[in-house]
Amino acid sequence: MSAPHSSAEGHAPQHPVRAALPPALADSIIDEVTHGHQTGLFVRTPDQRPILEHLRLAQGFEFLKDVTAIDLLGRDALERFQVVYVLCRITDQTTIRLHAWLPEEVESVPSVVDLWDSARWGERETHDMFGIVFDGNPDLRRLLMPEDFPAFPLLKDYPLTGQGERRQFPLVRPRGAEMVEEAPGPYPVSIGRGMHTPEYIEEVKRESKPREE
Amino acid sequence: MSPSRGKSSSLRFAGGTPVPSAATLEREFAAGARPGHHQNIFEVEDEGSQRLVMNFGPQHPATHGTLRNIFTLDGETIVEADVEIGYLHTGFEKLGEGMTYQQWVTVTDRMNYLSAMNNNVGYAVAVEELLGIEVPPRCQALRVILCELSRIADHVLCVGLQGMDLGAFSVMLWAFEKRELVYDIIEAVCGARLTTSWTRIGGIIRDVPEFFPDLVYQFLDEFPKLHKEIHLMLSGNRIFKDRVQGVGVVSREQALSWGISGPIARASGLDLDVRRDRPYLGYDQYRFEVPVHPDGDSWARYLQRMAEIEQSLEIIRQAMATLPTGPVVHEDFKTSLPTKHNVHTDMESLIHHFKLVMLGHGIRPKENAMLYSSTEAPCGELGFFIVSDGSDTAWRIRIRPPSLYNYAIFPRIAEGIMLSDSVAILSSFHIIAGELDR
Numbered sequence: 001m002s003a004p005h006s007s008a009e010g011h012a013p014q015h016p017v018r019a020a021l022p023p024a025l026a027d028s029i030i031d032e033v034t035h036g037h038q039t040g041l042f043v044r045t046p047d048q049r050p051i052l053e054h055l056r057l058a059q060g061f062e063f064l065k066d067v068t069a070i071d072l073l074g075r076d077a078l079e080r081f082q083v084v085y086v087l088c089r090i091t092d093q094t095t096i097r098l099h100a101w102l103p104e105e106v107e108s109v110p111s112v113v114d115l116w117d118s119a120r121w122g123e124r125e126t127h128d129m130f131g132i133v134f135d136g137n138p139d140l141r142r143l144l145m146p147e148d149f150p151a152f153p154l155l156k157d158y159p160l161t162g163q164g165e166r167r168q169f170p171l172v173r174p175r176g177a178e179m180v181e182e183a184p185g186p187y188p189v190s191i192g193r194g195m196h197t198p199e200y201i202e203e204v205k206r207e208s209k210p211r212e213e
Numbered sequence: 214m215s216p217s218r219g220k221s222s223s224l225r226f227a228g229g230t231p232v233p234s235a236a237t238l239e240r241e242f243a244a245g246a247r248p249g250h251h252q253n254i255f256e257v258e259d260e261g262s263q264r265l266v267m268n269f270g271p272q273h274p275a276t277h278g279t280l281r282n283i284f285t286l287d288g289e290t291i292v293e294a295d296v297e298i299g300y301l302h303t304g305f306e307k308l309g310e311g312m313t314y315q316q317w318v319t320v321t322d323r324m325n326y327l328s329a330m331n332n333n334v335g336y337a338v339a340v341e342e343l344l345g346i347e348v349p350p351r352c353q354a355l356r357v358i359l360c361e362l363s364r365i366a367d368h369v370l371c372v373g374l375q376g377m378d379l380g381a382f383s384v385m386l387w388a389f390e391k392r393e394l395v396y397d398i399i400e401a402v403c404g405a406r407l408t409t410s411w412t413r414i415g416g417i418i419r420d421v422p423e424f425f426p427d428l429v430y431q432f433l434d435e436f437p438k439l440h441k442e443i444h445l446m447l448s449g450n451r452i453f454k455d456r457v458q459g460v461g462v463v464s465r466e467q468a469l470s471w472g473i474s475g476p477i478a479r480a481s482g483l484d485l486d487v488r489r490d491r492p493y494l495g496y497d498q499y500r501f502e503v504p505v506h507p508d509g510d511s512w513a514r515y516l517q518r519m520a521e522i523e524q525s526l527e528i529i530r531q532a533m534a535t536l537p538t539g540p541v542v543h544e545d546f547k548t549s550l551p552t553k554h555n556v557h558t559d560m561e562s563l564i565h566h567f568k569l570v571m572l573g574h575g576i577r578p579k580e581n582a583m584l585y586s587s588t589e590a591p592c593g594e595l596g597f598f599i600v601s602d603g604s605d606t607a608w609r610i611r612i613r614p615p616s617l618y619n620y621a622i623f624p625r626i627a628e629g630i631m632l633s634d635s636v637a638i639l640s641s642f643h644i645i646a647g648e649l650d651r
Contacts, residue, residue: 036342036584037491062469063485066585066613070600075608086585086598086613090469090483093490097585118472121621129306144299144650153307154609 015039017096025051040097048100049110056115063088067122069130073156080104111136129154271300278646294627301650309610313575314340314414322408324648328363329409331590337412338493339586339597343578344548352416352541353494358532361525366395367591368518371643376447378640379456384446391439394432401428414576415549416542429533440522457511461626461638464509472618475593480517481509487589499531511641548576575605592616616649
């Protein structure tokens with residue numbers, strides 16, 4: 001699979017929103033992809049904050065439609081995550097997406113709650129589902145999952161089966177003629193702080209283990 | 214033998230302990246003991262404080278679903294509000310990563326269960342835009358008609374429930390009665406009432422039955438009477454007006470910043486409507502207005518929905534008058550399912566059907582194609598952000614539910630108002646929990 005970014009920069013005509021950026025900000029855009037009626041601009045992670053500020057304050061993108069993320073684990077991609085902002089300028093109905101590449105080891109991305117209030121729950125849900133921490137968002141509690149839920153379900157390494165009690169038991173698999181016991185696999189750990197630190201996960205596992213002798 | 218009076222009660226718990234009398238409980242309470250089951254209902258912070266924390270929901274008839282509001286009350290005034298959502302979370306987005314594009318249509322029914330057609334159509338439009346195909350004109354017109362019918366059913370139910378929450382119970386019953394006309398039509402075209410699964414990528418299940426125009430024209434005849442009756446019942450009703458006027462004001466700036474869309478945004482003077490701003494399904498062929506109210510209170514939201522019902526009726530009239538004939542499924546069978554009749558009688562169609570339905574073949578958008586596509590659902594802007602990895606299942610499907618962004622502002626609006634007003638606001642916001650939690 002090829003990367004969702006290519007080095008076609010400079011050949012195709014630029015999107016007017018990108019052309020209106022000041023040169024310092026326009027340099028940080030590493031890619032521009034148009035599909036259908038919509039254009040996505042790609043940047044690396046801390047760079048999206050000044051661009052979003054410019055879009056909001058100077059270019060009139062007053063409507064933040066959505067904040068979400070994509071987990072590209074296992075793909076031939078630049079980094080593991082993309083944080084996606086869908087913006088709309090309501091005067092001429094220009095809709096544009098800004099994708100911020102986020103490496104797995106980076107702890108947090110800057111929040112934009114001071115620019116748009118709709119980012120409050122958008123970022124909160126993205127944190128809930130991906131564990132991405134938005135630095136500056138005052139309320140990053142769990143939104144849809146229970147408060148004591150230890151994992152982040154939209155990560156690609158979140159197991160679809162075997163979650164819960166089944167993890168408490170060793171796995172018995174046939175190997176040749178005999179049956180071999182295997183320890184359960186490691187708990188999915190990904191970026192972010194707080195609920196999914198290894199200590200917290202150990203604590204949850206210990207507390208939910210009913211048959212320890 | 215008469216029971217002896219003056220002795221302790223003969224009621225006993227399962228363990229044999231006698232149940233304490235009310236007087237005993239009262240005495241214990243005065244001495245400082247707090248019964249355990251009361252702790253969930255209220256807690257006294259300190260001596261002399263009147264504040265109590267109250268759970269408003271998730272099981273309260275006025276919350277219209279599993280919404281939990283945690284209100285800190287001072288007397289009857291809400292001083293602090295918090296909401297907890299997620300009681301209906303079923304992982305639709307995660308399901309989308311394991312199901313093919315056609316299969317996931319059934320999941321969209323469960324989002325806004327009052328107008329499942331709009332979700333079906335919104336999702337189908339999103340995938341079709343991702344694939345770059347356009348459905349035939351008859352399919353477009355039928356989708357518009359069914360979408361607007363569902364929108365009317367959704368709006369009229371919201372208005373009815375708004376009346377019910379404030380004491381006008383008969384409005385809700387009338388709304389439910391006439392809403393059945395819409396469900397009769399939906400049942401005639403797809404066989405189901407609520408979970409419709411009517412659209413397919415590139416078309417719809419099958420063409421509508423012959424008597425479809427009769428049903429729609431019957432609806433167009435009968436529904437305006439109800440619309441007029443609701444106006445007579447509520448628009449001049451002093452009790453209703455006193456409860457909703459000036460209550461729960463959302464300003465235009467707030468609506469813009471909080472990402473509010475749909476009737477709530479338009480009732481706050483924010484002139485946004487995807488049908489007009491970025492026409493899909495040939496909405497630009499129909500003449501309709503987008504009503505806007507500047508006030509932003511619950512009363513404006515009521516009037517807004519009533520005005521939008523009129524416009525939807527107008528769109529249905531125009532679409533029925535100009536309903537084209539022809540196929541209802543896109544002709545490229547690399548992306549659209551052939552009709553059932555052809556599958557049974559035609560070898561080519563059977564092969565196409567097999568290829569589309571078998572896991573691992575199906576519809577394959579271009580690798581790394583991604584698109585955010587939105588349609589106007591009754592609650593607001595319903596967006597689907599689909600990322601393809603070139604296979605027949607999406608890499609990621611993000612739903613942008615209107616209710617989520619509409620509801621985020623609710624704690625802010627609820628702070629500082631009376632408890633009874635929160636019911637008037639919540640019913641005018643029309644939050645659908647299935648769509649909110651997904």
